[in-house]
Amino acid sequence: MLKYLIVESLAALFGGIIIVIIAIKFVPWRKLLKFLKKVWFWVLLFIVMFFIGMFANATYPPNFALPPWMQTKAPAGPAPALPMGKIIQFFTSLDEMERVDDIGANPNDVPPPTERTEPALVKIDITAQEVVSEISPGIFFNYWTYDQQVPGPMYRVRVGDTVEVTLHNHETSLHPHNIDLHAVTGPGGGTTLSTAKPGESKGFRWKALAPGLFVYHCATPNIATHNAHGQYGLILVEPEEGLPQVDKEFYVMQGEVYTEGKLGKKGLVAFDSQALLDGIPNYVTFNGKVETESRMKVETGDKVRIYVGNGGTNLISSFHVIGEIFDTVYPEAAIGNEPHKNVQTTAVLPGGASIVEFTAEVPGNLILVDHALARMNKGAWAIMEVEGEERPDIYAPIE
Numbered sequence: 001m002l003k004y005l006i007v008e009s010l011a012a013l014f015g016g017i018i019i020v021i022i023a024i025k026f027v028p029w030r031k032l033l034k035f036l037k038k039v040w041f042w043v044l045l046f047i048v049m050f051f052i053g054m055f056a057n058a059t060y061p062p063n064f065a066l067p068p069w070m071q072t073k074a075p076a077g078p079a080p081a082l083p084m085g086k087i088i089q090f091f092t093s094l095d096e097m098e099r100v101d102d103i104g105a106n107p108n109d110v111p112p113p114t115e116r117t118e119p120a121l122v123k124i125d126i127t128a129q130e131v132v133s134e135i136s137p138g139i140f141f142n143y144w145t146y147d148q149q150v151p152g153p154m155y156r157v158r159v160g161d162t163v164e165v166t167l168h169n170h171e172t173s174l175h176p177h178n179i180d181l182h183a184v185t186g187p188g189g190g191t192t193l194s195t196a197k198p199g200e201s202k203g204f205r206w207k208a209l210a211p212g213l214f215v216y217h218c219a220t221p222n223i224a225t226h227n228a229h230g231q232y233g234l235i236l237v238e239p240e241e242g243l244p245q246v247d248k249e250f251y252v253m254q255g256e257v258y259t260e261g262k263l264g265k266k267g268l269v270a271f272d273s274q275a276l277l278d279g280i281p282n283y284v285t286f287n288g289k290v291e292t293e294s295r296m297k298v299e300t301g302d303k304v305r306i307y308v309g310n311g312g313t314n315l316i317s318s319f320h321v322i323g324e325i326f327d328t329v330y331p332e333a334a335i336g337n338e339p340h341k342n343v344q345t346t347a348v349l350p351g352g353a354s355i356v357e358f359t360a361e362v363p364g365n366l367i368l369v370d371h372a373l374a375r376m377n378k379g380a381w382a383i384m385e386v387e388g389e390e391r392p393d394i395y396a397p398i399e
């Protein structure tokens with residue numbers, strides 16, 4: 001961060017010196033001075049500057065793109081670009097903003113099965129907080145999070161449960177935040193009922209009517225901007241009988257990070273709203289950042305289930321595990337239908353999910369990817385280590 005500021009300051013200093021040199025050498029100062037004595041010149045300059053100031057750097061809500069009935073709800077509002085005032089506020093409050101060592105949600109943090117036979121009242125407390133963390137070593141980004149991680153925590157309830165969600169917006173946040181859970185039946189999915197300014201808490205109650213694996217995300221305008229800063233996660237609504245038992249469960253969510261400059265630019269990288277509109281992220285991540293060490297470990301013979309989500313904002317994930325075939329896929333994470341068998345790649349839509357299962361037969365490293373493979377270069381991969389006895393009957397070199 002310090003290096004970044006020094007380099008930026010030096011660039012500004014030398015740029016300034018060059019402008020002064022050009023001004024001294026080429027500007028006809030005598031003529032200009034005569035001009036500056038005229039009152040009308042200053043009046044005209046003031047008027048011109050006033051109007052430039054009014055219109056320059058303004059952002060316009062894309063209301064024209066939305067049907068009129070949506071104007072009163074969350075989608076209307078500010079454009080994707082962050083207003084200059086917020087950017088200044090970010091730099092002046094950077095010291096108070098929490099630094100998070102590891103932004104990536106732990107894929108092992110899957111809540112255990114509810115194992116209930118009766119509906120219950122479940123309480124969820126979640127905190128929206130804007131923090132600074134690394135996309136990849138040395139590349140810092142202002143993430144907007146749930147509970148200081150991307151994706152936010154995974155939740156698990158049972159169909160028929162009543163769920164009370166309280167969203168706390170951390171006092172150091174610079175923006176309002178809320179939560180929209182796709183598992184909710186009700187306009188906005190909780191959006192308007194949970195919108196909280198920095199330092200506020202807001203809550204709502206909802207009944208889980210249908211089973212499935214659902215995305216939740218912030219739906220504060222501009223919604224895409226909030227999602228692209230990292231505000232998304234998954235909630236599993238178990239069917240009454242629960243899901244079949246497996247040996248290991250993992251939580252993996254794909255997301256996109258839109259940053260100024262080229263891929264790999266070090267330092268504190270700014271959010272790029274034009275790249276968001278174009279749908280060209282610099283980074284595509286599994287669990288918020290480019291993986292630095294594998295965190296998924298299984299034994300041969302383990303039956304593995306991965307809860308896969310896509311926080312978006314723009315890309316459809318072609319989720320695939322290199323070296324495995326999914327024995328079972330719940331397409332689009334729909335529970336209640338007959339699952340698919342023997343699938344190579346499954347589509348995970350933005351704002352959607354999938355549940356995949358396989359048995360890890362052969363030891364070694366399995367690579368989770370989005371099979372739009374150029375995205376591997378942008379970070380869309382994760383390693384699952386399989387330990388155990390070799391299985392030459394299944395996979396072996398030819399002697």
Ligand SMILES: [Cu+2]
Nearest residue numbers: 177218220226
């Ligand atoms: Cu938000």
